[in-house]
Amino acid sequence: MSLDIHQISKSFGEFTVVQDVSFSVEPGTIFGFLGTNGAGKTTTMRMILDIIRPDTGEVTWGGTPTRYLPRDTFGYLPEERGLYLRMVVEDQLMFLAQLYGADRKTVKEELDVWLARLHIEENRRKTVDQLSKGNQQKVQFLASVLHDPQILILDEPFSGLDPVNAEQMKQVFREMRDRGKTIIFSTHQLDDAQELSSDVAIIHRGRLVITGPVGAVRQSTGEHYVRIAVAGDPENLWLDGEWDLEIVRRRSDYTEIAVPNEEVARSILREAVRRNLPVTRFEIDYPSLNDVFLTHVRKMPAAMQPTREELTAVPVGD
Amino acid sequence: MFEPGRVGLIAKREWSTRVKQRSFQITMIIQILVVLALGLAPVIIARFAGDDEGSGASVVVVDRADAGVAGRLVPWLEGDGDTLETIEVRSGAGSPEAARAMIDEGDAQSALVVDRGDDGVLTFTLVTEDDRSSRNVQRISVAASAIAMEDRLVQSGVSLEEAQQVFTPVAFYVESPTNGQGDTDFAGSTDANAAEYAIAYISSILMFIAVVMYGTWIAQGVVEEKSSRIMEIMVNAATPRDLLAGKVIGIMMAGLTQLLPMLLVGSLAFSFQTQIADLMGVNVERVLDIDFGALTIRSVGFFLLYFLLGFVLYGALYAGVGSLVSCQEEVSQAIAPMMTFMMIGYFGAFFVLGAPNTTVARWLMIFPLTSPFSAMPRILLGNPATGEIILSVVLLVLTATGAIWLAGRLYRVGVLMYGQRPSWRSLARMGGMQQVAR
Numbered sequence: 001m002s003l004d005i006h007q008i009s010k011s012f013g014e015f016t017v018v019q020d021v022s023f024s025v026e027p028g029t030i031f032g033f034l035g036t037n038g039a040g041k042t043t044t045m046r047m048i049l050d051i052i053r054p055d056t057g058e059v060t061w062g063g064t065p066t067r068y069l070p071r072d073t074f075g076y077l078p079e080e081r082g083l084y085l086r087m088v089v090e091d092q093l094m095f096l097a098q099l100y101g102a103d104r105k106t107v108k109e110e111l112d113v114w115l116a117r118l119h120i121e122e123n124r125r126k127t128v129d130q131l132s133k134g135n136q137q138k139v140q141f142l143a144s145v146l147h148d149p150q151i152l153i154l155d156e157p158f159s160g161l162d163p164v165n166a167e168q169m170k171q172v173f174r175e176m177r178d179r180g181k182t183i184i185f186s187t188h189q190l191d192d193a194q195e196l197s198s199d200v201a202i203i204h205r206g207r208l209v210i211t212g213p214v215g216a217v218r219q220s221t222g223e224h225y226v227r228i229a230v231a232g233d234p235e236n237l238w239l240d241g242e243w244d245l246e247i248v249r250r251r252s253d254y255t256e257i258a259v260p261n262e263e264v265a266r267s268i269l270r271e272a273v274r275r276n277l278p279v280t281r282f283e284i285d286y287p288s289l290n291d292v293f294l295t296h297v298r299k300m301p302a303a304m305q306p307t308r309e310e311l312t313a314v315p316v317g318d
Numbered sequence: 319m320f321e322p323g324r325v326g327l328i329a330k331r332e333w334s335t336r337v338k339q340r341s342f343q344i345t346m347i348i349q350i351l352v353v354l355a356l357g358l359a360p361v362i363i364a365r366f367a368g369d370d371e372g373s374g375a376s377v378v379v380v381d382r383a384d385a386g387v388a389g390r391l392v393p394w395l396e397g398d399g400d401t402l403e404t405i406e407v408r409s410g411a412g413s414p415e416a417a418r419a420m421i422d423e424g425d426a427q428s429a430l431v432v433d434r435g436d437d438g439v440l441t442f443t444l445v446t447e448d449d450r451s452s453r454n455v456q457r458i459s460v461a462a463s464a465i466a467m468e469d470r471l472v473q474s475g476v477s478l479e480e481a482q483q484v485f486t487p488v489a490f491y492v493e494s495p496t497n498g499q500g501d502t503d504f505a506g507s508t509d510a511n512a513a514e515y516a517i518a519y520i521s522s523i524l525m526f527i528a529v530v531m532y533g534t535w536i537a538q539g540v541v542e543e544k545s546s547r548i549m550e551i552m553v554n555a556a557t558p559r560d561l562l563a564g565k566v567i568g569i570m571m572a573g574l575t576q577l578l579p580m581l582l583v584g585s586l587a588f589s590f591q592t593q594i595a596d597l598m599g600v601n602v603e604r605v606l607d608i609d610f611g612a613l614t615i616r617s618v619g620f621f622l623l624y625f626l627l628g629f630v631l632y633g634a635l636y637a638g639v640g641s642l643v644s645c646q647e648e649v650s651q652a653i654a655p656m657m658t659f660m661m662i663g664y665f666g667a668f669f670v671l672g673a674p675n676t677t678v679a680r681w682l683m684i685f686p687l688t689s690p691f692s693a694m695p696r697i698l699l700g701n702p703a704t705g706e707i708i709l710s711v712v713l714l715v716l717t718a719t720g721a722i723w724l725a726g727r728l729y730r731v732g733v734l735m736y737g738q739r740p741s742w743r744s745l746a747r748m749g750g751m752q753q754v755a756r
Contacts, residue, residue, distance in 0.1 A: 074554060076551060082548035084543075084548055086335075099552070
């Protein structure tokens with residue numbers, strides 16, 4: 001019983017949006033679907049939902065093509081928020097849940113719980129256009145869960161949320177997972193995915209870059225990252241010189257170095273100790289999803305190299 | 319094909335959001351007031367004009383020749399109860415000055431001063447504000463010349479009785495050339511016919527107004543859902559066909575909610591005109607005398623049938639068109655091709671009202687894009703064969719079904735398409751690729 005995306009492709013006219021993408025989502029997990037803006041995330045999600053059909057390939061849930069599933073299997077949070085602006089929150093949510101086929105009484109009870117859970121009870125009788133952006137986003141989220149779907153498809157769920165609300169939303173995701181829901185969310189903030197999901201798929205220009213458990217994906221480049229900080233030398237200039245180290249980024253709080261293996265990492269620490277430097281931080285880690293993405297993409301042919309616009313959407317640096 | 323629960327849910331939402339709108343309610347009230355005013359216009363006009371009883375038409379006779387003119391005028395100025403009104407003849411003003419005063423006070427409309435000249439011939443002077451060519455002046459003039467000749471005969475020795483026999487008013491009727499051959503001239507037709515004419519006329523106008531007004535609501539609603547992106551959730555939750563059917567039905571219901579009270583109030587106002595006039599103490603000479611007994615089950619049934627089918631047909635097309643455009647400004651441009659057919663049907667209806675048994679009328683009734691507008695006049699006023707009516711209805715049902723199918727297809731392709739308006743080729747291609755299942 002897993003959601004299997006099997007070699008789906010989709011073109012609009014001459015333009016290929018998604019090409020030969022495959023990945024699997026285990027039930028009861030949070031799955032991060034990652035890529036820059038315009039990578040084909042939304043199109044892929046719409047194909048999972050059977051809002052549009054792939055030209056080739058197929059999406060199945062427990063072996064059944066999604067187009068044969070009851071409509072209430074899925075809950076969908078579209079990237080471009082969609083609600084009736086002049087309609088009262090409560091009426092609107094009741095309407096949408098019932099449209100999915102949910103029972104009125106059950107939905108009403110669920111709604112009470114959810115409004116309290118997200119601290120938006122006082123907005124219940126307001127129209128959507130009276131709400132703040134963050135609260136509209138919460139209502140939009142409720143519109144995707146009230147009919148109690150098995151699978152949640154959430155397109156950029158954190159965009160427009162302040163850090164407090166984003167944290168609250170992440171907590172809700174974990175609760176939903178613990179209730180057995182399968183959650184697929186897309187984001188271009190790769191760190192959100194690293195924090196939340198057990199598995200990820202990264203796509204670039206409509207093609208799958210890599211997919212698998214977060215740990216495996218982070219190890220896929222074969223590199224280790226060293227983070228080191230030394231008191232009194234924020235730039236870690238001592239690292240320059242005959243070493244020929246690949247310094248990934250210099251931050252004010254630490255410097256990040258890509259190393260081929262742990263032995264090289266330890267030799268850096270030894271050198272620091274030998275020089276008697278006041279080391280305040282030393283850490284060996286795998287590259288972040290962000291860096292994994294960049295490393296993989298840089299190995300691709302020139303035509304696939306990300307443009308400046310695409311990269312500005314991926315925050316380089318922590 | 320449809321899920322009634324979902325269609326009903328969507329229809330209910332559409333209906334209740336429309337009905338709750340302030341503009342909806344205000345329009346409804348204005349419409350009711352307008353038909354009420356139209357229906358009661360004759361009574362109201364009579365009420366305000368009617369301070370002076372009988373001001374309609376009256377003539378004061380100042381008979382200085384003492385020729386009994388007042389009495390002799392009466393048979394000449396009697397109305398025929400239809401097109402001619404009775405001109406009341408009065409006496410009692412002793413002098414032309416007194417007569418003028420009566421006119422000034424509104425007690426009489428005109429004064430006829432009669433003198434006998436030196437040659438013994440009667441002369442008449444009519445004091446009136448009316449134009450010389452007005453019908454009443456003409457009638458008084460004809461009467462005066464008859465009385466003058468009658469008087470000359472009497473003067474030359476003929477007895478008064480004999481003279482009066484010669485000058486009895488002639489029976490003189492006016493008829494239009496087509497009368498009596500099933501003509502449909504409003505004024506010249508029988509009461510029942512007039513009522514059917516009115517019903518046919520009103521139903522064509524109503525159909526057109528309803529389709530244009532509420533059809534635009536449908537298209538705008540679709541565009542709004544598209545631009546607010548709620549459509550993405552809606553197409554995930556329900557099939558495009560259910561969304562479409564719910565929207566059309568919901569807005570049709572809202573339209574009926576707005577129109578029916580107006581129709582009810584309007585027909586009551588028209589049919590109880592006489593009673594209302596009595597209540598207000600107004601004497602209305604001529605009310606619009608439409609016998610709504612002609613509102614038979616047959617005519618109402620046909621009206622509802624064509625109204626519902628026509629609305630579904632055009633409503634579906636409006637929704638389909640709405641799903642292809644991305645902003646409100648484009649709606650009117652995009653519906654132009656449909657509008658052409660509606661115009662043909664609508665103006666065709668006026669043609670059919672005048673000539674319900676022509677070939678053109680038959681085709682307007684059979685062709686499904688015009689029949690919602692043009693069928694009623696032919697059914698009520700002409701004599702179409704039963705088979706022809708069945709053909710018309712069957713074609714309309716088939717076309718309406720086809721329109722829902724087509725619009726559902728367009729909806730599926732169109733609702734998620736933003737920006738550029740699609741070409742027909744890309745529509746055909748995408749429609750083809752997105753077949754099966756839901």
